[in-house]
Amino acid sequence: MTLMKTMTTTLGAAALLASTATTALAVDLQFFFPVAVGGKAADTIQALTDEYAAANPDVKIDAVYAGSYQDTITKTLTAVRGGTPPQLSVILSVDMFTLIEEDAIIPFDGLAKSDADKAWLTSFYPAFMDNSMTGGKTYGIPFQRSTPVLYWNKEAFKEAGLDPETPPATWEEQIAFGKKLTKRDANGNVTQWGMRIPSSGFPYWLFQGLTTQNDVILANDAGNKTNFDDPKVVEALQYLVDLSAKHEVMQPGIIEWGSTPKAFFEGQTAMMWTTTGNLTNVRDNAPFDFGVGMLPANKRRGAPTGGGNFYIFKDSTDEQKAASFEFIKWITAPEQAAKWTIATGYVAPRPDAWETPAMKQYVADFPPALVARDQLEYAVAELSTYQNQRITTILNDALEAAITGQKAPAAALEEAQAEADRILADYR
Amino acid sequence: MTRPSLTLRREWVHGWLLLTPALVLLFAFTHLPAVTTIWDSFFSTPRGRREAKFVGLRNYETLLADDTFWQVLSNSLWYAAVTIPVSVGLALLMALWVDGRLSGRGFVRLAYFAPTVLPLIAVANIWMFFYTPGFGLIDQIRGAFGLPEVNWLGNPDLALGSVMVVAIWKEAGFFMIFYLAALQSIPPQLREAAAIEGASRWTFFRRVTFPLLMPTTLFVSVNAVINSFRMVDHVFVMTEGGPDNASSLLLFYIYETAFKYWDTAYASTLTVVLLVLLSALALGQFFLLDKRVHYR
Numbered sequence: 106m107t108l109m110k111t112m113t114t115t116l117g118a119a120a121l122l123a124s125t126a127t128t129a130l131a132v133d134l135q136f137f138f139p140v141a142v143g144g145k146a147a148d149t150i151q152a153l154t155d156e157y158a159a160a161n162p163d164v165k166i167d168a169v170y171a172g173s174y175q176d177t178i179t180k181t182l183t184a185v186r187g188g189t190p191p192q193l194s195v196i197l198s199v200d201m202f203t204l205i206e207e208d209a210i211i212p213f214d215g216l217a218k219s220d221a222d223k224a225w226l227t228s229f230y231p232a233f234m235d236n237s238m239t240g241g242k243t244y245g246i247p248f249q250r251s252t253p254v255l256y257w258n259k260e261a262f263k264e265a266g267l268d269p270e271t272p273p274a275t276w277e278e279q280i281a282f283g284k285k286l287t288k289r290d291a292n293g294n295v296t297q298w299g300m301r302i303p304s305s306g307f308p309y310w311l312f313q314g315l316t317t318q319n320d321v322i323l324a325n326d327a328g329n330k331t332n333f334d335d336p337k338v339v340e341a342l343q344y345l346v347d348l349s350a351k352h353e354v355m356q357p358g359i360i361e362w363g364s365t366p367k368a369f370f371e372g373q374t375a376m377m378w379t380t381t382g383n384l385t386n387v388r389d390n391a392p393f394d395f396g397v398g399m400l401p402a403n404k405r406r407g408a409p410t411g412g413g414n415f416y417i418f419k420d421s422t423d424e425q426k427a428a429s430f431e432f433i434k435w436i437t438a439p440e441q442a443a444k445w446t447i448a449t450g451y452v453a454p455r456p457d458a459w460e461t462p463a464m465k466q467y468v469a470d471f472p473p474a475l476v477a478r479d480q481l482e483y484a485v486a487e488l489s490t491y492q493n494q495r496i497t498t499i500l501n502d503a504l505e506a507a508i509t510g511q512k513a514p515a516a517a518l519e520e521a522q523a524e525a526d527r528i529l530a531d532y533r
Numbered sequence: 534m535t536r537p538s539l540t541l542r543r544e545w546v547h548g549w550l551l552l553t554p555a556l557v558l559l560f561a562f563t564h565l566p567a568v569t570t571i572w573d574s575f576f577s578t579p580r581g582r583r584e585a586k587f588v589g590l591r592n593y594e595t596l597l598a599d600d601t602f603w604q605v606l607s608n609s610l611w612y613a614a615v616t617i618p619v620s621v622g623l624a625l626l627m628a629l630w631v632d633g634r635l636s637g638r639g640f641v642r643l644a645y646f647a648p649t650v651l652p653l654i655a656v657a658n659i660w661m662f663f664y665t666p667g668f669g670l671i672d673q674i675r676g677a678f679g680l681p682e683v684n685w686l687g688n689p690d691l692a693l694g695s696v697m698v699v700a701i702w703k704e705a706g707f708f709m710i711f712y713l714a715a716l717q718s719i720p721p722q723l724r725e726a727a728a729i730e731g732a733s734r735w736t737f738f739r740r741v742t743f744p745l746l747m748p749t750t751l752f753v754s755v756n757a758v759i760n761s762f763r764m765v766d767h768v769f770v771m772t773e774g775g776p777d778n779a780s781s782l783l784l785f786y787i788y789e790t791a792f793k794y795w796d797t798a799y800a801s802t803l804t805v806v807l808l809v810l811l812s813a814l815a816l817g818q819f820f821l822l823d824k825r826v827h828y829r
Contacts, residue, residue: 175793179792179793182795203795206580207580207795292679292681293681294676294679294680294681294682295667295681295682304687305686305687305772305773305775306773306775356666356667356682356684357684357687358666358684358687358688358776359684359686359687359688359775359776360684360687361661361665361686361687363661364661364665367665367668368667368668371667371668373667373668492794494793494794494795495793495794495796498789498793498794501775502601502777502778503777505689505775505776505777506776506777508776509687509688509689509776509777511689511777
């Protein structure tokens with residue numbers, strides 16, 4: 106607690122310094138942004154911000170790199186509580202309810218006065234807007250958004266006698282392919298696993314791919330009721346557990362996110378599920394020919410979306426709010442969105458960004474970039490509720506308990522549902 | 534008659550003036566936060582427009598019914614019970630070894646001390662590589678002997694142990710330095726006298742060296758206790774408390790509650806438990822061990 110108080114004081118003081126060091130004429134904006142995928146993203150944001158500032162001398166934007174997504178929301182909420190919030194920030198789309206509950210953000214609808222602005226609010230992919238709206242109001246504008254896809258090693262496919270151009274399309278095929286791709290040495294020890302669905306830290310995200318494919322939604326739109334004990338959810342978890350326990354095509358236990366691309370490059374796994382945010386990384390580092398495809402389907406195709414949205418904070422002047430709105434409009438415009446996508450691999454959040462010459466050139470060069478966009482048609486909102494971090498932790502704990510064989514899937518999910526109900530009861 | 538009391542008062546004022554800077558810092562950054570923490574633990578968490586309200590002991594009732602808390606507490610106690618004696622024991626062994634005559638002594642000392650210099654986050658990242666299933670260092674060595682791969686951090690039975698090993702590896706070298714300094718301050722006459730008396734090396738260690746090291750042992754063990762509850766950086770990097778809280782420690786859970794769930798009231802309640810626990814341990818150590826410590 107001492108640590109926490111000290112941190113609050115220090116951050117508060119830092120924010121105070123930043124806000125007093127302003128000039129009277131120009132509008133000053135402080136902008137917090139996270140980086141989840143390495144250094145290039147930070148440079149791109151800085152370059153875009155500078156470009157905007159050069160074209161608009163009456164606006165000064167202080168772009169602050171705030172760490173990971175987790176660090177960014179921690180810093181932002183600390184600043185909000187200290188009375189000195191940033192004017193705008195990129196934060197996980199799923200933290201929307203948390204920010205609303207803290208009374209920290211305002212909806213964009215009030216700022217969109219002209220018809221053009223109102224049309225702009227509806228110009229994004231609907232799959233991304235699912236996590237950005239509640240109660241008919243838009244609280245977030247999609248920016249660094251992603252979705253998980255399937256990467257496969259074409260050489261390993263050839264070696265196993267599979268068509269290197271065809272990824273598994275269904276759950277059954279995924280197991281069948283996995284069995285062919287899993288190689289064991291003379292001692293019976295595995296030298297190459299068939300597939301890999303990482304599960305450390307936040308297993309709920311990729312698990313949501315499985316539940317969507319099994320045609321079930323984990324939480325309602327109002328964010329106050331979860332659906333963890335639905336038989337279809339249990340079935341999805343059983344499938345995930347069976348990949349290791351029954352079919353032995355995936356390494357048992359919790360699988361690390363961070364080392365997943367490395368395991369793929371090292372040939373330790375022939376297929377992996379991971380975020381499109383890794384696309385550029387895999388392109389640069391895989392020593393073999395690889396393919397990128399949509400996640401396999403069961404009852405339907407499906408994947409969650411992920412990543413961060415822009416939010417505008419309540420505790421600022423009207424000029425600051427209007428200036429933030431203009432800046433967000435500019436940075437999510439087609440040309441800027443295309444630059445951002447090409448630099449990082451994040452999915453450009455609106456259809457017209459894909460029609461720009463730069464983007465057309467990029468996808469002609471590197472067609473896998475299109476897979477994520479095409480998958481959006483089947484994508485659903487990432488799990489998001491009130492008390493979001495706590496609810497997802499409850500689900501994560503249940504998933505980890507099932508994956509490590511400590512609890513049966515049905516029992517683990519029933520307990521998780523009971524606990525989530527207890528917490529969300531206050532919000533109904 | 535007035536004069537002595539005036540001098541007394543002036544001394545009194547001087548004394549307090551000298552103490553003030555330290556007191557202000559101590560109160561502002563240690564005592565005040567501790568008291569507000571205890572105070573906050575009797576209120577609900579303020580959220581947005583909802584103010585904090587007095588809830589009495591409700592946070593403590595939640596605490597008693599919270600399975601995660603009990604698991605985390607037992608993890609923390611196991612963590613302390615294993616890492617403290619092992620790292621202190623290892624430190625003593627290493628110090629005794631590098632204190633003796635031995636070729637390349639400077640290099641061995643440096644090697645033992647190296648982990649201490651590294652930041653814990655860096656250490657955790659190095660160990661992540663050691664522990665990686667399949668192509669990590671440990672599994673590559675196991676693979677050379679035909680042993681199957683082990684998911685050290687992803688198995689609930691192994692995760693806490695794996696995290697403990699990192700802490701011991703990091704801590705032992707640091708404590709070794711204190712033991713080494715203490716060993717070198719033991720007068721060589723004692724060894725000569727013991728040799729004349731015909732005492733075995735073990736008797737000499739048990740009857741002479743070890744008692745003389747007791748002040749260092751007390752200091753080191755107080756530090757070890759504090760560190761075992763304070764150092765959780767590697768948990769963030771390596772497991773994030775998983776799988777299913779198997780490697781979560783009390784301070785990590787407090788951080789999660791405060792800065793992930795934003796339930797500051799419950800985080801305060803958990804912090805009170807940590808405060809009580811640490812105070813009890815510190816008092817116990819000073820009062821019980823102090824009697825057995827021989828200061829020269």
